[in-house]
Amino acid sequence: MSLANVPSVLLVDDAHDMLEMLRRSMNAMGLTPFTANNVVDAIELVEHGPVHLVITDLNMPEVSGIQLVRYLGEHFPEIPVLVITGYPKLEDAVHVMKLGAVEYLVKPFTQQELRDAVERVLSTLGGRTHQPAAQEEMREHFHGILGRSHPMQEVYRIIDRTPNNRATVLVTGESGTGKEMVARAIHYNSTFSTAPFVAVNCGAIPDQLLESELFGHVKGAFTGAITNRVGFFQAADGGTLFLDEIGNASPAVQSKLLRAIQDKEVTMLGATKPQRVEVRLISAANNDLAAMIRQGTFREDLYYRLNLIHIHLPPLRERVEDIPLLVDHFNQKFSKELGKRSLRIPARVLETFACYPWPGNVRELEHLVHRLVILKDSAAAMDDLPAHMKMEAPRSILPDSMMSLAEMERQHIRRVLEAEGQNKTRAAAILGIDRKTLREKLKGLG
Ligand SMILES: Nc1ncnc2c1ncn2[C@@H]1O[C@H](COP(=O)(O)OP(=O)(O)OP(=O)(O)O)[C@@H](O)[C@H]1O
Numbered sequence: 001m002s003l004a005n006v007p008s009v010l011l012v013d014d015a016h017d018m019l020e021m022l023r024r025s026m027n028a029m030g031l032t033p034f035t036a037n038n039v040v041d042a043i044e045l046v047e048h049g050p051v052h053l054v055i056t057d058l059n060m061p062e063v064s065g066i067q068l069v070r071y072l073g074e075h076f077p078e079i080p081v082l083v084i085t086g087y088p089k090l091e092d093a094v095h096v097m098k099l100g101a102v103e104y105l106v107k108p109f110t111q112q113e114l115r116d117a118v119e120r121v122l123s124t125l126g127g128r129t130h131q132p133a134a135q136e137e138m139r140e141h142f143h144g145i146l147g148r149s150h151p152m153q154e155v156y157r158i159i160d161r162t163p164n165n166r167a168t169v170l171v172t173g174e175s176g177t178g179k180e181m182v183a184r185a186i187h188y189n190s191t192f193s194t195a196p197f198v199a200v201n202c203g204a205i206p207d208q209l210l211e212s213e214l215f216g217h218v219k220g221a222f223t224g225a226i227t228n229r230v231g232f233f234q235a236a237d238g239g240t241l242f243l244d245e246i247g248n249a250s251p252a253v254q255s256k257l258l259r260a261i262q263d264k265e266v267t268m269l270g271a272t273k274p275q276r277v278e279v280r281l282i283s284a285a286n287n288d289l290a291a292m293i294r295q296g297t298f299r300e301d302l303y304y305r306l307n308l309i310h311i312h313l314p315p316l317r318e319r320v321e322d323i324p325l326l327v328d329h330f331n332q333k334f335s336k337e338l339g340k341r342s343l344r345i346p347a348r349v350l351e352t353f354a355c356y357p358w359p360g361n362v363r364e365l366e367h368l369v370h371r372l373v374i375l376k377d378s379a380a381a382m383d384d385l386p387a388h389m390k391m392e393a394p395r396s397i398l399p400d401s402m403m404s405l406a407e408m409e410r411q412h413i414r415r416v417l418e419a420e421g422q423n424k425t426r427a428a429a430i431l432g433i434d435r436k437t438l439r440e441k442l443k444g445l446g
């Protein structure tokens with residue numbers, strides 16, 4: 001769709017006064033508004049286009065705005081969608097951001113907030129590269145994050161949704177799965193990547209210091225406050241504040257954070273006036289926040305505020321097809337650092353890696369490869385692996401077990417097919433052979 005000089009905006013809301021207010025605002029911004037008071041009419045208008053932007057309420061009788069976002073995501077992925085939602089319905093916002101909405105506004109909002117959101121969305125027009133999922137290519141890495149497995153493709157796809165908005169992101173996953181890497185990737189992939197990325201470990205700051213650490217203090221606010229000092233929020237203004245280990249934030253800190261998010265402003269300790277701050281918040285947790293909410297140790301309202309977009313990083317044992325890629329990367333990286341040739345890693349060692357549960361995930365793998373590169377000169381061997389890891393090696397591949405190459409190949413092909421849900425195209429790609437060869441091998445091996 002070519003962009004006309006004046007972008008046209010489709011406004012969808014069942015409430016007449018809201019529609020009228022939106023229409024006037026769009027006119028005032030020099031845009032051409034069209035209106036629809038239900039989803040069916042909205043789709044009709046989009047089909048007859050051109051529509052450059054859709055602003056829709058989520059909560060409508062009959063067909064909900066969620067259906068509209070889904071439809072647009074599937075049929076008109078190039079049209080950005082701004083959704084409007086009421087606070088108790090924030091879970092829906094989480095859902096629609098995943099379906100393809102690029103911005104959301106929580107009711108009630110000011111004219112200025114509406115204008116800012118529309119401008120942000122319009123600034124992305126023409127730069128959108130969304131493709132229908134079916135055409136999406138397999139990526140092996142993204143901003144330094146490595147992985148070609150399906151869960152990692154999903155992670156890249158969600159990060160692709162984040163560059164032009166400041167929706168909060170919650171990254172969950174076991175220790176060492178790459179949560180901080182993902183947070184940095186989101187920041188450096190965003191339109192505000194030149195603004196600061198500030199990381200705070202919420203569990204590491206004592207309660208009595210946290211307020212001044214987060215929000216800053218003015219001179220004389222307490223004994224020892226000899227100068228004005230900005231907090232993490234002000235330091236990250238315009239950029240990203242990464243709240244690591246959010247599950248360890250004390251109740252006092254949780255309520256302060258909630259207020260800062262709701263009001264979009266913070267008050268320095270000892271100051272009389274609040275300051276407006278514009279930060280994207282990314283939080284990370286390796287504990288089960290849902291369980292903490294049930295136990296009453298984590299605030300549900302804060303959880304929904306932080307979790308507009310959710311990225312879950314699966315443990316390494318659930319994406320073993322990423323292991324060879326990671327091993328290769330760390331092998332090259334550490335060898336280069338030490339000025340050595342990279343190590344040969346025998347198939348037996350890789351097989352053992354595939355069976356080991358990796359409680360420390362990618363970090364554990366990284367450390368192990370680092371150690372092997374330091375200790376060895378040409379090749380790693382089974383004997384170099386820690387004892388607890390060798391125990392995990394399947395019996396059939398332990399050194400004392402004799403097996404023909406054909407048998408080994410048969411077992412390996414079966415394992416890869418299983419891991420890829422019997423998808424031959426993906427299995428062939430992992431095995432480094434074409435589909436035809438794989439078919440022949442399957443026939444030959446019975
Ligand atoms: N997909 C990946 N590709 C490359 N390196 C990775 C990947 N995932 C993690 N790493 C590496 O593993 C280490 C741990 O990553 P990171 O600090 O992001 O994990 P984390 O989930 O924040 O862990 P923790 O919960 O312990 O803080 C880092 O050195 C990072 O470079």
Ligand SMILES: [Mg+2]
Pocket residue numbers: 179180244284
């Ligand atoms: Mg971390």
